[in-house]
Amino acid sequence: MEKLSIVESVLDNLPVAIFAKDATNDFTFVLWNKKQEEVTTIRSEKAIGKNDYKLFAKESADYFRSVDKAVIKRGKLMKVPDEILETKDGEEVHLRTVKIPVFDPATQRQLVVGISEDITEQVRSHEQLETLNKTLSEANRELQETQMQLIQAEKLESIGRLAAGVAHEVKNPLALLLLGVDYLSQGIDADDENVDKILTQMREAVERADRIVRGLVDFSSQRALTREAIRLPDLIDDVLLLVKHELTRSNTKVEVRPCKDLPPVFLDLSKFEQVLINLIINATHAMADEPNPKLIIEVVTESLDLVVKNQGARKREVFRSGDKVVILRIIDNGTGIMDADTSRLFDPFFTTKATGKGTGLGLSVSRKIVGLHAGELKIKNREDQKGAIAQITLPTKLDATVGVDSIVAKGVDTNPHKLAPSDED
Amino acid sequence: MSKKVMLVDDEAGFTELLKMNLEKSGDYEVMIENDSMKALATARKFQPDIVLLDVVMPGMDGGDVQALFQADPILAKVPVIMLTALVDSAELSAGAVAQSGTSVMLPKPVDLPLLLRVLEENLEAAGK
Numbered sequence: 001m002e003k004l005s006i007v008e009s010v011l012d013n014l015p016v017a018i019f020a021k022d023a024t025n026d027f028t029f030v031l032w033n034k035k036q037e038e039v040t041t042i043r044s045e046k047a048i049g050k051n052d053y054k055l056f057a058k059e060s061a062d063y064f065r066s067v068d069k070a071v072i073k074r075g076k077l078m079k080v081p082d083e084i085l086e087t088k089d090g091e092e093v094h095l096r097t098v099k100i101p102v103f104d105p106a107t108q109r110q111l112v113v114g115i116s117e118d119i120t121e122q123v124r125s126h127e128q129l130e131t132l133n134k135t136l137s138e139a140n141r142e143l144q145e146t147q148m149q150l151i152q153a154e155k156l157e158s159i160g161r162l163a164a165g166v167a168h169e170v171k172n173p174l175a176l177l178l179l180g181v182d183y184l185s186q187g188i189d190a191d192d193e194n195v196d197k198i199l200t201q202m203r204e205a206v207e208r209a210d211r212i213v214r215g216l217v218d219f220s221s222q223r224a225l226t227r228e229a230i231r232l233p234d235l236i237d238d239v240l241l242l243v244k245h246e247l248t249r250s251n252t253k254v255e256v257r258p259c260k261d262l263p264p265v266f267l268d269l270s271k272f273e274q275v276l277i278n279l280i281i282n283a284t285h286a287m288a289d290e291p292n293p294k295l296i297i298e299v300v301t302e303s304l305d306l307v308v309k310n311q312g313a314r315k316r317e318v319f320r321s322g323d324k325v326v327i328l329r330i331i332d333n334g335t336g337i338m339d340a341d342t343s344r345l346f347d348p349f350f351t352t353k354a355t356g357k358g359t360g361l362g363l364s365v366s367r368k369i370v371g372l373h374a375g376e377l378k379i380k381n382r383e384d385q386k387g388a389i390a391q392i393t394l395p396t397k398l399d400a401t402v403g404v405d406s407i408v409a410k411g412v413d414t415n416p417h418k419l420a421p422s423d424e425d
Numbered sequence: 426m427s428k429k430v431m432l433v434d435d436e437a438g439f440t441e442l443l444k445m446n447l448e449k450s451g452d453y454e455v456m457i458e459n460d461s462m463k464a465l466a467t468a469r470k471f472q473p474d475i476v477l478l479d480v481v482m483p484g485m486d487g488g489d490v491q492a493l494f495q496a497d498p499i500l501a502k503v504p505v506i507m508l509t510a511l512v513d514s515a516e517l518s519a520g521a522v523a524q525s526g527t528s529v530m531l532p533k534p535v536d537l538p539l540l541l542r543v544l545e546e547n548l549e550a551a552g553k
Binding site: 167168171172173174175176177178179180182183186194197198201204205245247248249251 | 435436438439441442443445446449481482483484486510533534535536537
């Protein structure tokens with residue numbers, strides 16, 4: 001008897017609820033410890049000798065019974081899915097229970113022993129954590145939306161700056177069209193050799209005007225990040241068309257150094273146009289006092305090891321060793337960057353330009369956009385100190401651009417991101 | 426006798442069509458120069474009666490070209506008509522430089538009847 005009382009007092013002091021039912025006697029309770037009293041708010045004297053149907057609602061009792069029978073049938077420990085027990089006081093208790101079949105040879109009784117852990121606290125903390133997490137995701141989503149809005153606002157600013165130049169570029173084909181119409185409307189001789197030439201010129205003029213206008217419309221469209229497989233030389237061509245007027249007016253010579261066997265990169269076309277336009281316009285401003293302004297745009301692929309060695313530790317966070325990267329450099333022969341400005345280049349609203357010439361958002365937004373593509377934007381002076389280099393490093397692997405995927409997945413993007421295969425390769 | 430018109434504009438298509446239009450009437454002989462840097466040399470050789478000059482061009486702009494013409498003893502007397510897609514203040518000021526001389530400005534796209542009239546008037550005023 002003393003042995004039994006020791007076991008009972010141990011059972012009563014355990015921090016888990018323990019009960020046992022006699023399967024050979026309609027699953028009546030034969031054991032009901034203190035913690036079980038606590039979680040069920042049913043006293044042991046009331047429970048012993050009764051089964052679930054006497055103690056709990058029929059629906060719950062049916063469920064307990066089916067689990068008990070399954071435990072007996074399988075003859076081994078079973079983990080019961082987490083349960084919520086409503087006490088008489090109307091409080092919810094969350095329980096995590098295991099049930100064990102125990103055969104007592106002395107009495108020939110088949111018992112089902114249950115051990116329930118009260119996980120109410122855990123569940124509450126988890127719920128709180130989830131609420132916090134949700135708030136955090138919401139804040140994060142709002143932040144990303146704000147970033148997208150900032151990018152768009154900056155883009156509208158560059159469209160404003162480009163508009164006059166683009167209008168000029170459209171007026172030229174229009175002028176040509178009008179001359180064509182003038183010529184043709186004067187009456188045409190059957191043997192006039194000019195007619196074919198004029199019609200070809202007119203068709204080309206329409207296509208050119210269309211290309212310029214479409215370029216501007218595409219550029220101005222507000223979309224969340226939408227990646228496509230892009231060939232950088234095509235992107236550079238499109239951008240040069242949009243800034244052609246600025247380059248012509250500033251008398252800037254442009255040399256594009258193409259790269260053989262360039263892999264496609266996965267970019268948001270319109271946002272990357274925004275970056276290149278920013279960098280090119282910046283370069284032309286930096287070359288304003290240069291008698292022979294010259295812009296070099298080069299694209300190269302490099303092995304990562306070289307990049308890491310050249311670019312310092314920060315690179316390691318973005319790229320993995322062995323990755324192939326594409327590097328785009330915009331090299332000018334302007335004034336370069338003053339030492340004092342180096343650390344503030346990417347600060348929002350920092351500008352060395354005259355009022356009205358820049359908002360100071362261009363580089364900060366450009367770096368943000370490049371970062372969203374898991375790339376890196378750096379600005380440095382040329383080694384010969386005769387101008388500056390803007391350098392964009394981009395991963396060639398799609399899975400390296402994780403930042404973009406996560407944004408699409410979080411629902412900021414209303415358009416599914418598309419991955420068009422490259423026309424080439 | 427047909428008058429000699431020189432077109433200086435980097436837009437090759439535009440100059441080609443303008444040449445066709447001007448030559449169709451039989452009143453004009455047209456020389457095209459698409460490279461503003463070569464405008465002076467071409468003009469010296471061609472000896473135009475009148476010049477149609479674009480404003481925004483790579484290399485030298487219209488104002489620069491006109492300044493060179495005005496420094497040349499013979500070309501200084503040749504009337505210059507500036508053509509431009511006049512769209513922003515920078516071009517306006519470049520145009521203003523030109524207007525301070527003897528030249529006229531016409532907007533692009535060019536109204537052909539207007540251009541023909543301006544050509545005639547300016548040629549007449551120059552005594553050609």
